[in-house]
Amino acid sequence: MEIRQLRYFVAIVDHGSLSRAALVLHVAQPALTQQLRHLEEELGVQLLHRSAQGVLSTDAGKVFYDHAQAILKQVADAKQAVTHSARxxxxxxxxxxxxxxxxxxxxxxxxxxxxxxxxxxxxxxxxxxxxxxxxxxxxxxxxxxxxxxxxxxxxxxxxxEEELAYICRADGEDFKLGASVTLAQALGTKLILPGLQHGVRPRIEAVARAAGLHTGDVIEINSIAILKSAILAGMGATILPVAPLLAEIERGSMRVHSIHHPPISRTxxxxxxxxxxxxxxxxxxxxxxxxxxxxxxxxxxxxxxxxxx
Missing domain, CATH: 3.40.190.10 (Periplasmic binding protein-like II)
Known part of the structure; x- marks a missing residue:
């Protein structure tokens, strides 16, 4: 397996066709096709589905693409480390x-x-x-x-260290809450949070367990933009740092309540x-x-x- 074969494969996937990749790489298309075939033979798997519309990665190709990108980046980093060692x-x-x-x-x-x-x-x-x-x-x-x-x-x-706060729509039912809420109160509402393996969720779950509490019915959304829309649509509130929702808070469309007993933060x-x-x-x-x-x-x-x- 050669570095150029990895570079050729990544270019083919990025450009969606052998012909476009050949133009960008300044390599004849038959030579590009031959190198791809050698790579697939060495790996013993088909990396790409070919059609008149272009190419698509197979499942094996998607896995190999991630590794090829990582290898090419490390090669580039190694060159830079030597070339620019003084600055x-x-x-x-x-x-x-x-x-x-x-x-x-x-x-x-x-x-x-x-x-x-x-x-x-x-x-x-x-x-x-x-x-x-x-x-x-x-x-x-x-x-x-x-x-x-x-x-x-x-x-x-x-x-x-970032403090986490309870953030809800300004004119929702949670508007009646005081300036601060207990963690139990926050967890007792309809919450919109990231999935269990992402963002603030592991921290919230850990603090809740330590306090003998648990999250109730949660809507899982892993996009900040969609999470904002869901809060503004009245689907629920969230527990997040202030920073990603600052624009909505400053406009007055969302309201912040600090959390106590226990407070919750993340590093x-x-x-x-x-x-x-x-x-x-x-x-x-x-x-x-x-x-x-x-x-x-x-x-x-x-x-x-x-x-x-």
Missing amino acids: PAGSVTLGLPHSVSGALALPLLTAAQQHYPDITLQLTEELTGNLAEQLKSGRVNLAVLFDDGQLTPFATTPLA AVLCASRTIPLTNAANAISQLALQVAQELCRSGAWPGARLLG
Whole structure:
């Protein structure tokens, strides 16, 4: 198996046809087809379905595509580490959960352009469960995850502690609640939360169990945009940090109630692989992300977040 075969395969999948991939790669289509056939023969599986309309990945092809992307990224990172050993330069991919990107993404991009113009910072917004897998495989260099006791495979640096609040539609029944609610009161309402393996949900479940409580009937939605729409449609309330819903709260369409007895929070952590070395550029972005998070907490620009320690 050769690196060029991986590059050819990824290009074919990305462009949806052999002919378009051949044009982009500046490779004759028969040669591209031959390399794909050699790759499939070596692996002993069919990677692509071919038709007059183009190509689609088989189940095996989808799995191989993820690995091929990770390998190609690590090869590119290795080249950058050698070529730019004296100064931070190259491409860095940082994964952010949906609930954090609103607070951190733009300030970090701005700071990266200002301090490291030779670094191309690529931000990807994903569910936390997906980000952990991408970090393990090397598809992203860094990721912001939440300390749920399952981060031992990663090198970790705490960024901030985020308070979770009970957030509902401003004119709903929950409007009658006081400025703060107990966790039991919050859990006793109709809640809209992410799935069990994503975002705030593991933290909510853990705190509830420790307090002898449990979540009731939950609508599971893994998209912040859809979750907002569901709250505004009166389908229920949520337990989240303030930041991802700040625009709706400031407009007055949503209302925030702090949670007590017990309060509930989560720790945002910057994570890197323990087995895949960081490039100089990735190390620089890691330090910059920590500095930006600290400044956002100090200035109050990251609502509900505070510095640790």
